[in-house]
Amino acid sequence: MASSPFPKTPDALQSELKQIEENSRTLLRVSTTRATVAQTPKQVIWTLNKAKLYRYIPVVPAEQRHKIPLFLVFALMNKPYILDLRPGNSFIEYMVNKGYDVYLLDWGTPGIEDKELKFDDYVLDYITRAVRKVKAVSGSDELSMLGWCIGAILSTIYAALRPDDGLKNLILLTAPLDFSDKTAGGFVRWVNDQGFDPEKIVTAFGNVPGEMIDYGAKALKPVENYIGSYLMLWDNLDNPRVVESWHAMNTWVTDLIPMTGATYLQLIQELYRENRLIQGTMVIRGEQVDLSRIRANLLDVIAESDHISPPCQSESIMTRVGSQDQLLLKVKGGHIGMMAGSGALKRTWPHIDAWLAARSD
Amino acid sequence: MSTQPDIPNTLDPFGTLRALRDTNLESWSKMMIDLVNSDEYSQATAQWLDTYVTMSQPLQRIIDMTMTQVLTGLHMPLRTDVTSLAERLTNLEIRLDDQDAKLDDILSALQALSAANHAEDASIVTPTRSDNGARATRATHSVSAKDNDTGVSHTSQTGSAQKKAKERDH
Numbered sequence: 001m002a003s004s005p006f007p008k009t010p011d012a013l014q015s016e017l018k019q020i021e022e023n024s025r026t027l028l029r030v031s032t033t034r035a036t037v038a039q040t041p042k043q044v045i046w047t048l049n050k051a052k053l054y055r056y057i058p059v060v061p062a063e064q065r066h067k068i069p070l071f072l073v074f075a076l077m078n079k080p081y082i083l084d085l086r087p088g089n090s091f092i093e094y095m096v097n098k099g100y101d102v103y104l105l106d107w108g109t110p111g112i113e114d115k116e117l118k119f120d121d122y123v124l125d126y127i128t129r130a131v132r133k134v135k136a137v138s139g140s141d142e143l144s145m146l147g148w149c150i151g152a153i154l155s156t157i158y159a160a161l162r163p164d165d166g167l168k169n170l171i172l173l174t175a176p177l178d179f180s181d182k183t184a185g186g187f188v189r190w191v192n193d194q195g196f197d198p199e200k201i202v203t204a205f206g207n208v209p210g211e212m213i214d215y216g217a218k219a220l221k222p223v224e225n226y227i228g229s230y231l232m233l234w235d236n237l238d239n240p241r242v243v244e245s246w247h248a249m250n251t252w253v254t255d256l257i258p259m260t261g262a263t264y265l266q267l268i269q270e271l272y273r274e275n276r277l278i279q280g281t282m283v284i285r286g287e288q289v290d291l292s293r294i295r296a297n298l299l300d301v302i303a304e305s306d307h308i309s310p311p312c313q314s315e316s317i318m319t320r321v322g323s324q325d326q327l328l329l330k331v332k333g334g335h336i337g338m339m340a341g342s343g344a345l346k347r348t349w350p351h352i353d354a355w356l357a358a359r360s361d
Numbered sequence: 362m363s364t365q366p367d368i369p370n371t372l373d374p375f376g377t378l379r380a381l382r383d384t385n386l387e388s389w390s391k392m393m394i395d396l397v398n399s400d401e402y403s404q405a406t407a408q409w410l411d412t413y414v415t416m417s418q419p420l421q422r423i424i425d426m427t428m429t430q431v432l433t434g435l436h437m438p439l440r441t442d443v444t445s446l447a448e449r450l451t452n453l454e455i456r457l458d459d460q461d462a463k464l465d466d467i468l469s470a471l472q473a474l475s476a477a478n479h480a481e482d483a484s485i486v487t488p489t490r491s492d493n494g495a496r497a498t499r500a501t502h503s504v505s506a507k508d509n510d511t512g513v514s515h516t517s518q519t520g521s522a523q524k525k526a527k528e529r530d531h
Contacts, residue, residue: 048458049451113444113451129458136465186397193400195407197414204414204421219397223390231379307394 023237030233030247034255037248038081040093042104046133050108053130055137056092060099066360068168069101069138073127073151077213077259079252080106082340083148086248091339094349100360103134109257115206118262119157120285127158128165135166144169144356145296148339149309150267153177153277156317159294161287169359170296170323171352174335176309178278178316179271185310186220191272198268202261210256220307245342252340278316291317297325299355301348303338304330327355 046053058065072092074080083104084092095102105127110117134143143166147155152175159170182192190196201208218225229246236242259267276282282289298321302311311330318328331338331348338348381389396402432439 048454111444111447112440113447125455129462132462132465189398189400189403190406193403193407195404195411197407197411200411200414204418220394221390222393222397223386228386228390235379 023234026237026243027230027234030243031230031250033247035086035244035247035251037086037251038084039087040084040090040096045103045137046130048126048129049114050110051126051130052106052108053133054104054106056096056102056104058099058101059096065099065101066357067140068142068144068360069103069134069140070095070144070146070356070360071131071134072102072104073145073147073155074105074107075149075151076107076122076154076263077150077210077257079255079257080104082252082336085252085340086244089245089248089340089342089345091344091349094345095353098353098357100356101138101140103130103138105130107257110207110260112206115202115261117260118266119154122154122263123157123161124285127154128162131158131162131165131167140166142166142168144171144360146171146173146352147175148173149176149335152314153267153271156277156291156294157282157284157289159296160289160291161284161293163293163295167296169299169356170294171299171301171356172314172317173301173339174303174306174309175300175314175317176271178313179273179275180278180316181310181312184312185307187216187308188272190216191268198265202265205258205261207258207260208264210258213259214253214256217308249340278320280320291320292322294321294323296323297359298323299327299329299352301329301331301338301352303333303335305333306335306338308335325359329355 041057042054043057044052045055072080072083074083084090087093092102092104107122107126131143131145135141145155145159145167147153147170152172155170156172156175156177159167179188182188191198201212205212233243233246236246270276270282274281277289278291280288280290280292298318300314300318302314303309304311315328318326329351331351333339333341333343333347338344429439
């Protein structure tokens, strides 16, 4: 006999309605307010234009700390606090507790006056200077660099152009570097369509709006991003841990920043379409980016379910670099979940720490 | 529990969607992923974007022209003036950062020189451990005092230090 979907008694009905009202209130709160994020104590030690370099206050005594500082470079079109989302779910907090001297380069939000900024400027004007500051403040001639997504592109270019600048360890996370497979992932397909004209977009907008990039990322998995995420939240509204985690992640996901027009053009034209970086034909301010010049110890971390940078885009770098010490690490998870999801603490961070700790003293 | 898990609660606004998801999510998701990865979707998106941009540009041009006329009439700076100023400020920041880097180099060279002098002194007179520390402190102070003798700001000291460094190079 089929049972009724309606509550059987007035009390049950009232209780059900109360629960729905409470859930609706929680849903409204977490989807319309900002969570408190990026709480690991830090100080600004350098600025240039909108960029800021943070040093996280060490918690481990100097004599027990790793000698080589860790410098983090995040992507250009999202805020870098995904690396420090909230206490207990923060890669930065984790690494600081593990005894690293951690620095983070925050690119800031580009204005229309920055529309001409491109990879050349980010690498040679910003990263090189930030590296100098990291070395000066830490007192170390060497450093480790971790680049994530487009931050990994920038880190790779830097490592190839300045191999003698003290870069000892290079960690690439979900790095979109090889675009030879023109069917791998939605982005590659969309931007290689003949009707897609990036110059027209840049001419119209100056900088590419964050909303447009966000739409592209979400459209790769529309059901999960536009429906599944909210249903998962609704199912767990009585679980504060899930709710607060969702709130923090939603704060980050909706905190969009534009990408400078010139960088966008370079990304689409020179990388996605012409695959210049991996082919060794990319030129940055007159210098050819030769990946074989990279000698830093290399850890390449790939997310198995990455739909934004499919694994094939990150794997081939291993055969192009000159690094003797290299490791390809595949972990479960997606592009962001791999580092900021609930499983990162067990599946990803300990591996990065173990690899880096052995090379940081 | 008021309802069985497989029967959607009709009072729950998400109940129907959830039931739909539980039964069809995987195939639904796969279908949508296949759709957005198709050539047809790529063409449609490119076409839509192109139309949007093409249609918005004439309007944008009119707005730009109007704003230029209005702001010029009011003797107010244009957007291009402000962005140009911002670019100049960034260039200044870059030059300051270059000076900062040079200053760091000079300071570390001075410290190295001071340490070398100190080591030379130590090799002439074998000090006790406490004497060694005291001399090191004096040496540091003497460098600071020398700079302070100029009685000018920090920037001028940098200029002075750079001048000395240049003279040394020559």
